[in-house]
Amino acid sequence: MGDHQVFELGDFTVECGATLRGARLAFQTYGELAPDRGNAIVYPTWYSGRHWDNEWLIGPGMALDPERYFIIVPNMLGNGLSSSPSNTPPPYDRARFPAITVRDNVAAQHKLVTERFGIERLELVTGWSMGAGQTYQWAVSHPEMVRRMAPFCGSSRTSLHNKVFLEGVKAALRADAAFQEGWYDSPPTRGLRAAARVYAGWGFSQAFYWDRVYERMGYTSLEDFLVGFWEGFFLDDRDANNLVTMADTWQNGDVGLTPGFGGDTVKALASIKARSLVMPAEKDLYFPPEDEAWAVRHIPGAELRVIPGVWGHFAGHGSNPEDTAFIDAALRDLLAS
The missing domain is CATH 1.10.1740 (Rna Polymerase Sigma Factor; Chain: A)
Structure with missing residues (x-):
């Protein structure tokens, strides 16, 4: 499961102004890209997670079925596989690695999707935790490209708590x-x-x-x-x-900081064109349902579907079959819509 591919980003300038020379985006794919490139799904990783940590939600007969869809799992910048403090040569090694935003991650992923694969339309973007934050950002940064989005156990804006x-x-x-x-x-x-x-x-x-x-x-x-x-x-x-x-990336997440929105998170959420299904977990202490209910109120046509149970944030980790079945069924409904 540790096998992966690497997309060379070249000289990649991040929002803070630093340029990572020879930057790399590690990723893995599941399934085959259709001739018309119309079956692509992006499923980003989460805080410290690697691509294989997402595989619990991918499989034959599941909503994310590699026999039907081409599923791209990009590794976050900073996770140890993509360009990170631990694998970047001087002068940007270790403590000198630059600040990375959620938008930097999505910009790198957009280059992968469009330049490596020539994909112009995504059937779905989905993700857990920080992967959910990237999902929201995809839908705001590229509203014309994302047909559906399903963030689970994550937020469009990191709360003060x-x-x-x-x-x-x-x-x-x-x-x-x-x-x-x-x-x-x-x-x-x-x-x-x-x-x-x-x-x-x-x-x-x-x-x-x-x-x-x-x-x-x-x-x-x-x-x-x-x-x-x-x-x-x-x-x-x-x-x-x-x-x-x-x-740091997580703390500074906010789709309202996307260029053109002037820090207005509500305006950014209102710009989303994707059919949206937002899934907080009932007892998530990081991203409580009321926070995501607030976001859903500002996304045109969005649906809120709360994952029931006591597993809290880890309802979205693939740790128990009940929550996995709930998330899979929701994704199936969204993809059928």
């Missing part, structure tokens, strides 16, 4: 003396483990912990879950500088 949570994650990473302000040679494992503990209180809901759902996942105690799932998650080939870069 969400920004505060992310400050805690970044502070935990940086508090490890081994972090060395981003110039470490060995992983700051204490910081990574601390960041995992911060994340643990937010990824799943209070009800998830009250019901000890982690025991159904095979963990024998709360501590076993915190170490086995959460610390294991952050120590699984995830680089601290990459995590900080992607957290």
